[in-house]
Amino acid sequence: MQRFSIVSLARNALTGHKDWPRYWRSPKPKAAYDAVIVGGGGHGLATAYYLAKEHGVRNVAVLEKGWLGGGNTGRNTTIVRSNYLWDESAHLYEHSLKLFEGLSQDLNYNVMPSQRGVLNLAHNLGDVREGIRRVNANRLNGVDAEWLTPAQVKAFCPIVSISPSMRYPVMGATLQRRAGVARHDAVAWGFARAADALGVDIIQNCEVMGFDIRQGRVHGLRTTQGEIATTKVGIVAAGHNSVLCDMAGVRLPIQSHPLQALVSEPIKPIHPCVVMSNAVHVYVSQSDKGELVMGAGIDSFNSYAQRGSFPVIEHQMAAVLELFPIFSRLRMMRTWGGIVDVCPDASPIIGRLPVEGLYLNGGWGTGGFKATPGSGHVFAHTIAQEAPHPLAAPFAFERFTSGALIDEHGAAAVAH
Amino acid sequence: MLLIPCPWCGERDETEFRYGGQAHVARPLDPNATGDAAWAEYLFMRDNPKGWFRERWNHAAGCRRWFNMVRHTITHEIASVYKPGDPKPELPE
Ligand SMILES: Cc1cc2nc3c(=O)[nH]c(=O)nc-3n(C[C@H](O)[C@H](O)[C@H](O)COP(=O)(O)OP(=O)(O)OC[C@H]3O[C@@H](n4cnc5c(N)ncnc54)[C@H](O)[C@@H]3O)c2cc1C
Ligand SMILES: [Zn+2]
Numbered sequence: 001m002q003r004f005s006i007v008s009l010a011r012n013a014l015t016g017h018k019d020w021p022r023y024w025r026s027p028k029p030k031a032a033y034d035a036v037i038v039g040g041g042g043h044g045l046a047t048a049y050y051l052a053k054e055h056g057v058r059n060v061a062v063l064e065k066g067w068l069g070g071g072n073t074g075r076n077t078t079i080v081r082s083n084y085l086w087d088e089s090a091h092l093y094e095h096s097l098k099l100f101e102g103l104s105q106d107l108n109y110n111v112m113p114s115q116r117g118v119l120n121l122a123h124n125l126g127d128v129r130e131g132i133r134r135v136n137a138n139r140l141n142g143v144d145a146e147w148l149t150p151a152q153v154k155a156f157c158p159i160v161s162i163s164p165s166m167r168y169p170v171m172g173a174t175l176q177r178r179a180g181v182a183r184h185d186a187v188a189w190g191f192a193r194a195a196d197a198l199g200v201d202i203i204q205n206c207e208v209m210g211f212d213i214r215q216g217r218v219h220g221l222r223t224t225q226g227e228i229a230t231t232k233v234g235i236v237a238a239g240h241n242s243v244l245c246d247m248a249g250v251r252l253p254i255q256s257h258p259l260q261a262l263v264s265e266p267i268k269p270i271h272p273c274v275v276m277s278n279a280v281h282v283y284v285s286q287s288d289k290g291e292l293v294m295g296a297g298i299d300s301f302n303s304y305a306q307r308g309s310f311p312v313i314e315h316q317m318a319a320v321l322e323l324f325p326i327f328s329r330l331r332m333m334r335t336w337g338g339i340v341d342v343c344p345d346a347s348p349i350i351g352r353l354p355v356e357g358l359y360l361n362g363g364w365g366t367g368g369f370k371a372t373p374g375s376g377h378v379f380a381h382t383i384a385q386e387a388p389h390p391l392a393a394p395f396a397f398e399r400f401t402s403g404a405l406i407d408e409h410g411a412a413a414v415a416h
Numbered sequence: 417m418l419l420i421p422c423p424w425c426g427e428r429d430e431t432e433f434r435y436g437g438q439a440h441v442a443r444p445l446d447p448n449a450t451g452d453a454a455w456a457e458y459l460f461m462r463d464n465p466k467g468w469f470r471e472r473w474n475h476a477a478g479c480r481r482w483f484n485m486v487r488h489t490i491t492h493e494i495a496s497v498y499k500p501g502d503p504k505p506e507l508p509e
Contacts, residue, residue: 242464
């Protein structure tokens with residue numbers, strides 16, 4: 001890996017930037033690996049990176065059926081925050097936010113983190129009480145959080161309407177100043193480049209079609225590029241986790257839904273932060289290119305179509321105009337969908353499955369981008385040590401039998 | 417947008433309906449004799465096929481009745497709808 005530095009930038013400028021090496025090799029799969037990660041999204045790549053970096057497990061392959069980051073990693077609205085209500089979630093997401101804060105240095109790759117602050121608006125008394133409770137819970141967990149009055153909301157984000165004549169007037173907001181956005185593609189590419197440099201084989205256009213399971217233990221996988229032997233498999237396939245686990249005979253508490261997002265035409269910088277609203281249901285930020293990036297909730301029905309229904313888009317545009325009347329003449333440029341894997345308690349599953357050697361990191365649903373480094377970090381530990389990382393332990397698959405759910409539905413101020 | 421044929425009202429827009437998830441998930445007959453694993457199966461574990469799926473819908477803004485539907489989760493094609501208690505149709509090829 002050629003490191004990025006002022007010297008290497010200057011040297012490559014002299015040759016017209018034509019001599020930069022490829023970020024990662026494209027090797028043929030080997031016959032066997034110590035561990036195989038299924039899914040080349042951010043979470044899978046981060047897992048491979050930390051396996052190699054922190055646990056010395058370098059004989060690792062990441063198998064991706066399409067291209068790197070072509071799943072939800074490249075389709076999300078890039079909001080990064082850690083202000084979750086419950087202790088287990090706050091610790092896990094805060095672990096991830098801390099890793100995000102040093103990620104560009106660690107990977108020697110600019111993931112363009114922007115800690116511009118995330119507002120979660122409150123529009124009724126229930127929202128206000130929930131917000132203040134969450135601020136207090138966050139602070140007890142060492143997560144930065146503030147409660148803002150409507151006037152303070154207006155000062156922080158001048159384009160938000162706080163008019164009392166709104167259908168759902170703004171009655172206050174929670175603010176996490178350390179929250180914000182990061183560049184989604186860069187997170188995938190940065191992890192891939194750094195993992196490759198540590199010896200990880202990243203294999204694209206390689207779809208996993210089945211597992212070799214004997215006596216309750218995994219011995220390998222069947223792929224479109226042949227059979228691969230391994231005794232440790234980490235499934236990190238987002239919307240397709242159920243499909244993969246089905247191949248291993250494991251049923252999950254997960255349902256796959258479309259989640260849509262859209263961007264406007266680019267405009268000059270006008271929106272200084274990220275605004276999320278549970279009650280009118282939309283979240284909005286502005287990208288570095290100037291587009292407004294917007295999203296809302298899932299389509300209700302199960303789907304693998306990577307597209308959703310128009311009424312969902314219509315609904316979230318109505319919400320945008322309620323909060324930001326100033327955007328009423330903007331045109332929308334693109335909409336798209338990703339397939340998100342939703343758990344009944346809106347929390348991820350990180351840990352072993354009932355087949356020995358088979359591990360799952362999934363169920364991140366609508367809100368896993370923010371968790372990318374933390375998720376990979378605790379999952380790598382779980383696979384390498386064959387024991388859950390302390391932060392991952394509460395998120396084990398077994399919680400659906402024990403009943404110890406981590407119910408972030410509604411508790412965590414819009415799931416994203 | 418889905419155009420859903422309610423078995424009682426005929427074709428209506430998706431926005432009139434609520435989704436009910438997988439159909440034919442039966443509550444354990446004897447709760448007291450049901451262990452944790454079986455409860456977890458009933459409460460949380462679900463099929464999530466990439467293909468044909470039997471699912472429940474409620475015509476919330478219409479007749480307000482529940483029914484079942486066979487839909488493809490990639491193409492969104494609707495193969496059939498049937499009333500509660502009707503025999504389970506075979507899945508199309
Ligand atoms: C529209 C939208 C907006 C979102 N907004 C936010 C947000 O603002 N903040 C936030 O924190 N989160 C957000 N999310 C959620 C976030 O995108 C995901 O939780 C996260 O990116 C998941 O990362 P991943 O690496 O697990 O999955 P992915 O990036 O989807 O990677 C999984 C990979 O597995 C591959 N795969 C599947 N099957 C196979 C197979 N059989 N063999 C080999 N490979 C396979 C897929 O091709 C895919 O590349 C959003 C999601 C969407 C769709
Ligand atoms: Zn009806």
